[in-house]
Amino acid sequence: MTVHSQGAATSAPQDAPPKSAGRPKAPLAGAGRTTGTPRRGRASLPSGWLPYALIAPAVVSIAGLLLYPLVKNILLSFQQVNKIELIQRKAPFIGLDNYTQLLGESRFWTVVVRSFAFTAANVVLIMVLGSLIGILLNRLGTKMRLVLSLALVMAWAMPIVASVTVFQWLFDEQFGVVNWLMRTLGFAGYEQHNWFESGFSTLVIITVLVVWGSVPFVALNMYAGLTTVGAELYEAAKMDGANGWQTFWKVVFPNLKPFFLVTTFLEVIWVFKAFTQVYAMRSGGPDRASETLPVFAYIEGQAQQHYGLAAAISVLTILMLVVVMSFYFRLILKQEEEQ
Amino acid sequence: MKRKLIAAVGVAGMMAGVAACGNGGDDKGTADANGNKTVTVWVMDGSAPKAWLDEVNKEFEAKHPNTKVKVEIQQWKGIQEKVTTALSENTPPDVIELGNTQTAGYAVTGGLADLTGDKAKLGADAWQKGMLSSAEVDGKLYSAPWYAANRVVVYDKKAYQKAGVTPPKTRDEWIAGLEKLKASDPATQPIYLPGQSWYVLAGFVWDEGGELAVKDGGKWKGQLGTPQAASAMEFYKKLQSFSTAPKDKDEATPQQSTDIVPKGGVASWIGLGWEAQGALKALKEAGKEGDFGYFPIPGKTADKPGSVFLGGSNLAVAERSKNKDLAKEWLALAAGKDQMTKYAAATEGALLPNQQAANFAAAAGSFAESMAKGAAAGKITPVTAGWANVETEPNPIKEFMTKVLKGEDAAKAGEAADKEIASRINK
Numbered sequence: 001m002t003v004h005s006q007g008a009a010t011s012a013p014q015d016a017p018p019k020s021a022g023r024p025k026a027p028l029a030g031a032g033r034t035t036g037t038p039r040r041g042r043a044s045l046p047s048g049w050l051p052y053a054l055i056a057p058a059v060v061s062i063a064g065l066l067l068y069p070l071v072k073n074i075l076l077s078f079q080q081v082n083k084i085e086l087i088q089r090k091a092p093f094i095g096l097d098n099y100t101q102l103l104g105e106s107r108f109w110t111v112v113v114r115s116f117a118f119t120a121a122n123v124v125l126i127m128v129l130g131s132l133i134g135i136l137l138n139r140l141g142t143k144m145r146l147v148l149s150l151a152l153v154m155a156w157a158m159p160i161v162a163s164v165t166v167f168q169w170l171f172d173e174q175f176g177v178v179n180w181l182m183r184t185l186g187f188a189g190y191e192q193h194n195w196f197e198s199g200f201s202t203l204v205i206i207t208v209l210v211v212w213g214s215v216p217f218v219a220l221n222m223y224a225g226l227t228t229v230g231a232e233l234y235e236a237a238k239m240d241g242a243n244g245w246q247t248f249w250k251v252v253f254p255n256l257k258p259f260f261l262v263t264t265f266l267e268v269i270w271v272f273k274a275f276t277q278v279y280a281m282r283s284g285g286p287d288r289a290s291e292t293l294p295v296f297a298y299i300e301g302q303a304q305q306h307y308g309l310a311a312a313i314s315v316l317t318i319l320m321l322v323v324v325m326s327f328y329f330r331l332i333l334k335q336e337e338e339q
Numbered sequence: 340m341k342r343k344l345i346a347a348v349g350v351a352g353m354m355a356g357v358a359a360c361g362n363g364g365d366d367k368g369t370a371d372a373n374g375n376k377t378v379t380v381w382v383m384d385g386s387a388p389k390a391w392l393d394e395v396n397k398e399f400e401a402k403h404p405n406t407k408v409k410v411e412i413q414q415w416k417g418i419q420e421k422v423t424t425a426l427s428e429n430t431p432p433d434v435i436e437l438g439n440t441q442t443a444g445y446a447v448t449g450g451l452a453d454l455t456g457d458k459a460k461l462g463a464d465a466w467q468k469g470m471l472s473s474a475e476v477d478g479k480l481y482s483a484p485w486y487a488a489n490r491v492v493v494y495d496k497k498a499y500q501k502a503g504v505t506p507p508k509t510r511d512e513w514i515a516g517l518e519k520l521k522a523s524d525p526a527t528q529p530i531y532l533p534g535q536s537w538y539v540l541a542g543f544v545w546d547e548g549g550e551l552a553v554k555d556g557g558k559w560k561g562q563l564g565t566p567q568a569a570s571a572m573e574f575y576k577k578l579q580s581f582s583t584a585p586k587d588k589d590e591a592t593p594q595q596s597t598d599i600v601p602k603g604g605v606a607s608w609i610g611l612g613w614e615a616q617g618a619l620k621a622l623k624e625a626g627k628e629g630d631f632g633y634f635p636i637p638g639k640t641a642d643k644p645g646s647v648f649l650g651g652s653n654l655a656v657a658e659r660s661k662n663k664d665l666a667k668e669w670l671a672l673a674a675g676k677d678q679m680t681k682y683a684a685a686t687e688g689a690l691l692p693n694q695q696a697a698n699f700a701a702a703a704g705s706f707a708e709s710m711a712k713g714a715a716a717g718k719i720t721p722v723t724a725g726w727a728n729v730e731t732e733p734n735p736i737k738e739f740m741t742k743v744l745k746g747e748d749a750a751k752a753g754e755a756a757d758k759e760i761a762s763r764i765n766k
Contacts, residue, residue: 083423086427088450196587286587287741303417303420304728
């Protein structure tokens with residue numbers, strides 16, 4: 001005991017630059033414990049049926065809730081299923097007809113471009129604002145940090161439909177606070193200004209909502225990540241005369257690269273498939289101009305009752321995401337190899 | 340390891356959102372435990388007074404022991420998706436109320452039972468011919484007409500008196516009255532008219548001699564790009580300029596009768612009978628006293644009221660119903676002369692029953708009296724299976740209206756709408 005605590009006490013200041021000090025520390029720690037134990041533990045992992053039994057519930061639920069619908073969805077995308085076919089329970093296979101119809105439709109391509117632009121704008125805003133707030137969290141004193149963290153967690157915990165309703169009222173044409181605010185600030189033309197006039201303006205408001213709802217995740221993670229960056233690194237950077245910007249790019253960013261990678265790609269996935277915010281705000285309107293791919297699939301499928309076509313849209317959506325994400329997977333696999 | 344895990348989580352997260360597109364239909368059991376049967380009836384919100392329904396069911400249950408009637412009230416919003424799913428199930432509701440513009444669309448799917456052979460039992464001979472047309476497809480009967488209704492102008496008597504306006508007979512008088520109302524009380528909207536009240540627009544289109552869609556060489560095509568639709572829209576725009584109602588909403592969001600009118604500041608609005616009753620009730624709950632007058636939508640000339648959409652509902656039996664015979668019995672009872680007479684009385688004539696003999700003698704100055712006057716110029720949307728597809732959201736007629744109200748050229752917006760209509764109506 002005494003040896004161990006002594007070792008810890010002495011090693012702490014030496015620990016300063018983690019990478020260089022980590023290695024010499026190893027034998028010291030090894031002296032304290034028996035190096036063999038973890039390896040022996042690994043060797044005695046249960047074998048036979050037990051691991052499979054343990055993982056089975058997860059696999060079964062994923063297969064039942066994810067794989068089965070996915071396979072059905074892919075099958076459906078090759079079938080002709082509209083209102084009549086659904087009621088008569090006939091679902092003739094029509095090969096690639098749904099796909100050729102979609103790919104030849106200008107509306108589909110408009111929605112694709114819109115979805116990508118929407119995702120890009122959102123992810124950039126979320127990452128920039130989230131990182132900034134994360135850095136702010138790291139700099140704040142205990143009390144203010146608590147206040148800000150609480151505010152972030154509350155924004156994050158807000159149910160989506162509830163927050164959409166609040167936003168609808170904020171930007172309401174007749175009774176909205178935002179119109180009132182603009183008038184009070186002396187701007188002209190905000191008497192009954194319709195914030196949902198065009199698809200673009202509607203998507204801008206949805207962007208505000210999505211960014212507001214996603215920033216807490218990035219900010220809190222960023223803060224958690226920053227706590228792992230040793231204070232001495234900042235000190236060293238300061239000694240070398242680095243300014244704030246340089247400190248970020250040369251010290252923080254390389255250290256937190258895995259964090260940025262994971263969060264950025266998670267945000268890409270989440271924003272690209274964001275349905276509730278977009279649909280609840282204006283049901284894809286006005287005149288279908290704020291539809292993104294998931295909303296487009298829903299409106300074609302549920303509202304217009306073209307179930308086969310909607311399945312084709314969602315399959316194409318998955319394919320697009322796979323292409324986008326393949327970049328990310330390649331990166332991860334490459335890193336794995338390096339290690 | 341960790342990274343592979345993250346990758347796997349990423350994939351799972353992606354799939355979960357995109358693929359989850361299933362539709363959840365709840366199975367309602369018509370289970371016959373102990374030989375008890377349940378007849379499930381779907382009626383729309385605002386269609387049937389509860390007291391009347393209870394009485395019909397009591398009579399039915401007395402006649403058929405061990406049988407229970409379960410009534411489920413449905414909302415109009417999103418009803419088509421719901422009915423489609425219901426008709427595809429093994430245990431659909433036995434009796435379904437369908438809007439008269441949507442019935443043909445369901446008849447061709449095979450989801451509705453053919454009632455042609457039951458005409459005598461249902462008392463089909465007594466039905467109003469005008470209402471029957473929406474219940475039939477190719478000479479076969481798929482539903483029983485139930486009721487019809489049309490919109491009238493509901494006005495606040497006090498506001499009209501204060502401005503010295505009397506119910507108008509022509510469009511010009513109508514507009515002149517609205518001008519006066521505006522001058523007398525700038526804080527009140529002379530008329531509440533949202534931008535997407537498309538049934539109102541349909542009436543104006545018919546007044547101009549236009550149509551919503553016509554059949555041309557075996558194919559249907561939209562008629563919103565025509566000069567008739569443009570002048571109808573011009574008048575709608577003029578009316579709408581007296582309202583502060585949103586241009587991109589219909590009369591149901593927010594519900595004009597219960598969300599807007601009870602708040603005050605509305606001198607008049609265009610609505611149905613159940614809406615007027617709902618508004619009066621909501622006013623009472625708010626501690627206010629509503630005093631409404633009614634007049635038919637004015638026509639271009641004084642000798643004829645404005646055309647109106649003759650909305651209404653039919654009652655159909657689901658083809659897959661497990662209790663088809665019982666369902667038909669219920670239909671015959673509810674849509675029969677005795678119960679229809681009581682029905683007309685229970686709604687005080689605000690809903691026209693399916694047969695002349697059941698008509699309710701409307702009191703002078705009542706909603707029903709104005710409605711009956713307006714019904715003389717009543718019409719329905721094109722009777723074709725594809726029309727139901729046109730009405731699904733996003734409805735191209737509504738988008739057309741919003742565009743024109745916001746200043747787009749009516750011919751151009753109409754052309755875009757016609758294109759969309761053509762792609763849906765011929766399916």
